[in-house]
Amino acid sequence: xxxxxxxxxxxxxxxxxxxxxxxxxxxxxxxxxxxxxxxxxxxxxxxxxxxxxxxxxxxxxxxxxxxxxxxxxxxxxxxxxxxxxxxxxxxxxxxxxxxxxxxxxxxxxxxxxxxxxxxxxxxxxxxxxxxxxxxxxxxxxxxxxxxxxxxxxxxxxx
Amino acid sequence: xxxxxxxxxxxxxxxxxxxxxxxxxxxxxxxxxxxxxxxxxxxxxxxxxxxxxxxxxxxxxxxxxxxxxxxxxxxxxxxxxxxxxxxxxxxxxxxxxxxxxxxxxxxxxxxxxxxxxxxxxxxxxxxxxxxxxxxxxxxxxxxxxxxxxxxxxxxxxxxxxxxxxxxxxxxxxxxxxxxxxxxxxxxxxxxxxxxxxxxxxxxxxxxxxxxxxxxxxxxxxxxxxxxxxxxxxxxxxxxxxxxxxxxxxxxxxxxxxxxxxxxxxxxxxxxxxxxxxxxxxxxxxxxxxxxxxxxxxxxxxxxxxxxxxxxxxxxxxxxxxxxxxxxxxxxxxxxxxxxxxxxxxxxxxxxxxxxxxxxxxxxxxxxxxxxxxxxxxxxxxxxxxxxxxxxxxxxxxxxxxxxxxxxxxxxxxxxxxxxxxxxxxxxxxxxxxxxxxxxxxxxxxxxxxxxxxxxxxxxxxxxxxxxxxxxxxxxxxxxxxxxxxxxxxxxxxxxxxxxxxxxxxxxxxxxxxxxx
Numbered sequence: 226x227x228x229x230x231x232x233x234x235x236x237x238x239x240x241x242x243x244x245x246x247x248x249x250x251x252x253x254x255x256x257x258x259x260x261x262x263x264x265x266x267x268x269x270x271x272x273x274x275x276x277x278x279x280x281x282x283x284x285x286x287x288x289x290x291x292x293x294x295x296x297x298x299x300x301x302x303x304x305x306x307x308x309x310x311x312x313x314x315x316x317x318x319x320x321x322x323x324x325x326x327x328x329x330x331x332x333x334x335x336x337x338x339x340x341x342x343x344x345x346x347x348x349x350x351x352x353x354x355x356x357x358x359x360x361x362x363x364x365x366x367x368x369x370x371x372x373x374x375x376x377x378x379x380x381x382x383x
Numbered sequence: 384x385x386x387x388x389x390x391x392x393x394x395x396x397x398x399x400x401x402x403x404x405x406x407x408x409x410x411x412x413x414x415x416x417x418x419x420x421x422x423x424x425x426x427x428x429x430x431x432x433x434x435x436x437x438x439x440x441x442x443x444x445x446x447x448x449x450x451x452x453x454x455x456x457x458x459x460x461x462x463x464x465x466x467x468x469x470x471x472x473x474x475x476x477x478x479x480x481x482x483x484x485x486x487x488x489x490x491x492x493x494x495x496x497x498x499x500x501x502x503x504x505x506x507x508x509x510x511x512x513x514x515x516x517x518x519x520x521x522x523x524x525x526x527x528x529x530x531x532x533x534x535x536x537x538x539x540x541x542x543x544x545x546x547x548x549x550x551x552x553x554x555x556x557x558x559x560x561x562x563x564x565x566x567x568x569x570x571x572x573x574x575x576x577x578x579x580x581x582x583x584x585x586x587x588x589x590x591x592x593x594x595x596x597x598x599x600x601x602x603x604x605x606x607x608x609x610x611x612x613x614x615x616x617x618x619x620x621x622x623x624x625x626x627x628x629x630x631x632x633x634x635x636x637x638x639x640x641x642x643x644x645x646x647x648x649x650x651x652x653x654x655x656x657x658x659x660x661x662x663x664x665x666x667x668x669x670x671x672x673x674x675x676x677x678x679x680x681x682x683x684x685x686x687x688x689x690x691x692x693x694x695x696x697x698x699x700x701x702x703x704x705x706x707x708x709x710x711x712x713x714x715x716x717x718x719x720x721x722x723x724x725x726x727x728x729x730x731x732x733x734x735x736x737x738x739x740x741x742x743x744x745x746x747x748x749x750x751x752x753x754x755x756x757x758x759x760x761x762x763x764x765x766x767x768x769x770x771x772x773x774x775x776x777x778x779x780x781x782x783x784x785x786x787x788x789x790x791x792x793x794x795x796x797x798x799x800x801x802x803x804x805x806x807x808x809x810x811x812x813x814x815x816x817x818x819x820x821x822x823x824x825x826x827x828x829x830x831x832x833x834x835x836x837x838x839x840x841x842x843x844x845x846x847x848x849x850x851x852x853x854x855x856x857x858x859x860x861x862x863x864x865x866x867x868x869x870x871x872x873x874x875x876x877x878x879x880x881x882x883x884x885x886x887x888x889x890x891x892x893x894x895x896x897x898x899x
Contacts, residue, residue: 248599248682249644251664256606256645277664290666290823291647293606305607309568310763310810314726314801315754347650347767347817349607350571351397352799353429353724353731362609366397 229263424579427733531717567766713739743777765794829872846892
């Protein structure tokens with residue numbers, strides 16, 4: 226996956242300006258900032274507030290409401306493991322516990338080498354091929370610990 | 384040149400469709416065989432994915448589930464002429480899983496290249512829109528009302544009434560918003576349409592725009608569906624270039640523009656007012672109703688907000704007429720419902736049928752019981768806020784009212800099957816935990832009640848005053864059900880209380896086992 230760009234206030238301002246003319250620009254511009262920097266650096270908050278004529282508190286409030294938006298950088302790779310009921314019916318909770326133990330992390334945490342972050346996700350729409358996950362946005366279904374481990378290793382090797 | 388169809392649906396990709404496609408291309412090249420691989424949506428027979436289909440004189444012949452290692456032997460067996468092989472299923476439409484269905488909404492899904500206008504037109508695409516333009520706004524709304532179509536998102540509100548309210552409300556700007564925030568576990572119909580037949584959604588929304596006088600539409604899609612976002616974005620571009628969107632649709636004088644917007648992982652944004660807040664760029668906090676979105680919706684303008692499946696049913700209603708659509712169904716549930724069979728099942732996938740099948744027929748006959756081969760113990764219908772049904776209720780007809788009469792809901796059409804290894808107390812606890820994670824925080828019963836719910840269930844299982852705590856849990860569920868603004872806090876009691884009522888034996892204290 227694409228490497229995140231280092232923080233630049235000028236670049237952030239440029240990105241936000243691309244969206245200000247839209248109706249309801251906040252969500253698209255937050256996605257764009259996170260796409261660029263890998264997270265939403267706190268330095269972006271006053272820039273958004275200024276260009277959208279909002280308070281910094283309002284901007285912070287929006288960012289922290291949504292699970293996807295991060296105020297801290299994450300690992301180079303992202304594993305989103307499904308915890309929805311359909312996956313649970315195929316024993317995804319046990320699978321997740323095994324994988325987390327193997328990686329030495331808990332939900333929302335990043336491995337000590339900063340390579341991989343594990344996030345829970347509640348349904349990927351892959352409910353008839355469960356348990357399922359996304360690794361760097363790529364789908365994997367009918368998982369067991371062997372298939373999942375191999376897929377994670379493959380992503381980390383890239 | 385033999386045409387080979389391989390799904391690009393994310394469920395097929397999750398089990399290796401891309402790898403099969405590239406292996407097939409390489410192997411054919413090595414053997415000097417001329418093939419043309421076309422990527423389609425999925426037929427919805429997800430237990431057969433990756434399902435590949437070959438065009439022959441006798442129609443398409445399917446093979447599945449195909450693994451990379453099967454490619455060579457398939458070609459050896461005469462794959463390109465539909466030769467015999469252990470994975471050959473014959474004509475997909477003759478397969479019992481498909482043959483039993485009534486496909487109106489999913490008529491094209493899995494057959495066509497999702498972003499090919501020629502494919503869409505060849506299978507009745509844009510006919511509904513053309514008729515809609517010909518008959519005009521009032522007749523469009525009347526047609527949708529008479530079809531009996533009800534909101535497929537979960538609430539089952541009559542679509543025509545919603546449209547009429549917006550049509551009758553004067554404003555400088557009106558909107559059509561599509562709720563594609565398909566967050567319910569066990570559901571994937573919206574996703575399959577957006578990946579497999581996206582023009583149908585564009586057509587449905589455009590018809591709605593013409594019908595109610597809205598010139599701008601938004602599709603709010605959940606971020607967990609990046610593949611759907613890519614396909615839909617491509618479809619929007621193609622439709623716009625061909626004049627199906629824009630300032631003067633097909634030269635009719637009607638204008639309609641459509642934009643895709645992404646959510647950011649908040650389940651509550653599937654609730655319509657929370658979704659509107661999110662589209663406006665705010666925290667997805669639920670609004671009190673009234674005012675209804677039909678009066679004051681997006682940016683306080685009259686707004687039709689419909690689920691993907693409701694909007695995709697509309698082109699059929701306009702093309703074939705209200706009577707045709709209303710001719711399917713059961714009681715007050717008219718038309719067809721794309722049922723999504725998921726979880727621990729042998730034959731999981733999308734099954735579109737007229738309302739009225741019993742839950743037992745769906746689970747035992749169509750889904751073929753569990754994948755694990757163990758007995759079916761519980762079936763959760765309608766997503767994480769839907770009730771768990773035991774076998775004793777398998778005679779319930781699949782219909783909005785019949786499910787409601789048994790304290791359940793069909794919701795968005797998801798059915799998740801569990802075998803006898805399921806721990807229903809843990810599932811009840813999970814429902815509360817999920818509600819706590821996803822609560823928008825506006826209502827106390829939902830925000831605090833869900834956390835208390837987890838604590839109370841933990842107390843019961845730890846053997847701490849179990850009888851008192853069970854009574855407290857019931858009381859808490861009652862408060863959440865009647866004291867929450869939206870369905871998140873209001874419906875979380877359904878899975879909890881159905882687990883308590885139908886699977887009471889799972890709520891006995893297990894302090895000793897837990898302590899070890």
